[in-house]
Amino acid sequence: MTVVRNTRQKQAVLQALRTTRTHPDAAWIHTEVRRELPSISLGTVYRTLEALVQGGVALTIERAGQATRYDFKHGEHHHHAVCQSCGAIFDIEVPRLPVAALPGGFQVADVRVEFHGVCEGCQTK
Ligand SMILES: [Zn+2]
Numbered sequence: 617m618t619v620v621r622n623t624r625q626k627q628a629v630l631q632a633l634r635t636t637r638t639h640p641d642a643a644w645i646h647t648e649v650r651r652e653l654p655s656i657s658l659g660t661v662y663r664t665l666e667a668l669v670q671g672g673v674a675l676t677i678e679r680a681g682q683a684t685r686y687d688f689k690h691g692e693h694h695h696h697a698v699c700q701s702c703g704a705i706f707d708i709e710v711p712r713l714p715v716a717a718l719p720g721g722f723q724v725a726d727v728r729v730e731f732h733g734v735c736e737g738c739q740t741k
Pocket residue numbers: 699700701702703704734735736737738
């Protein structure tokens with residue numbers, strides 16, 4: 617039974633993450649998933665998210681002093697622009713990066729590009 621429940625929890629977390637482009641934190645996902653699974657704990661959500669990251673299905677966006685945000689890996693590789701004012705995270709399509717500029721023999725495990733700045737909405741405040 618435990619396995620079935622875990623699978624349901626995993627599916628619910630995955631569904632919540634897949635259907636948003638807001639790059640939520642674990643607390644937001646917890647709120648979403650609880651609509652379907654009222655008894656799920658925040659700890660379970662964290663562990664499930666961690667398992668999704670380990671499994672290469674999701675990635676994290678970590679910034680000092682703020683909750684880790686999660687992102688479903690939507691097929692194509694994308695990068696992020698982070699608003700330093702409101703914390704919004706936007707998906708950015710970037711052409712292939714110049715990996716030829718890397719030191720010889722360097723093996724790339726992960727590529728992350730983050731643009732930091734202020735979004736349009738915050739500029740007009
Ligand atoms: Zn902003």
